[in-house]
Amino acid sequence: MELQQLRYVVAVAETLNFTRAAERCRVVQSALSHQIAALERELGARLFERTSRRVRLTSAGEAFLPEARACLEAADRARAEVAAAGGELRGRLAVGAIPTVTALDLPVLLRDYRRRHPKVGITLTSAGSDHLIERVRQGGADVAFLGLPPRAEPKGVRSRRLGGGELVAVVAPDHPRTEPESDLAGLADEPFIDFRAGVAGRVQSDEAFAAAGVRREVPFEVSSADFMVDLVRQGLGVGMLPAAYATRFPDLRVIRLRGAPTRVEHLIWQDRPSPAAAAFLGLIDERPGS
Incomplete structure (x- = not known):
């Protein structure tokens, strides 16, 4: 063989x-x-x-x-x-990330890593948190960046929290709502655009609305934040995005939420990281606030 x-x-x-x-x-x-x-x-x-x-x-x-x-x-x-062992880093580094990473600047991190270790081949997969946990667990990715509800912890992998933050509602520029802030009940009559039911990116919002005793309708289910934003721009509904990520879309109006859903970003990696992955984890440790 x-x-x-x-x-x-x-x-x-x-x-x-x-x-x-x-x-x-x-x-x-x-x-x-x-x-x-x-x-x-x-x-x-x-x-x-x-x-x-x-x-x-x-x-x-x-x-x-x-x-x-x-x-x-x-x-x-x-x-x-x-x-x-001979002082040269080779091999591959397979990275996974949700599209809405905000705890660190991932493109800059990957650029700096490639400059430092040019002989390591880097790949990046963008997907949902549940899929990325499984990829790392099965060895398809060395490290991954997730966004999970506050009480959730990734299982079967090594992990640490990178930070957290609130979600905000985003609406089209010409949306009739003009208030800069609302509670969840104030949006109950709006159609929502959100991720598929059951995935980590959706659970954080569903839990917050349920805790507030508010029932909402989600007629539009998407698999990416970009698609969500496209639908919001057309006035089809209200989207929910991490506050730090929503700043990337200055044409959308942001509504801050009282009792807002929150999420926590996690870094996960395999139990025995390869030399290339260990170097990547070390580079993250060098970042301020990491």
């Missing part, structure tokens, strides 16, 4: 297409297919079901995939540890 074979299996599992997997691995498809077939013979089991229309993992393939990823991760870590 060779590491290259494991890379081919992971590529096919993620693309569900032998041609695209070969392109990703920069080999001809026949070579990739041959190596996977050789691995299947060695294992005594088929990893993929192949038809003219689709490719999918068999039950054996589903069992094999996480172990293949773990082996590749261990090999990458070993290379990085050897390089770090």
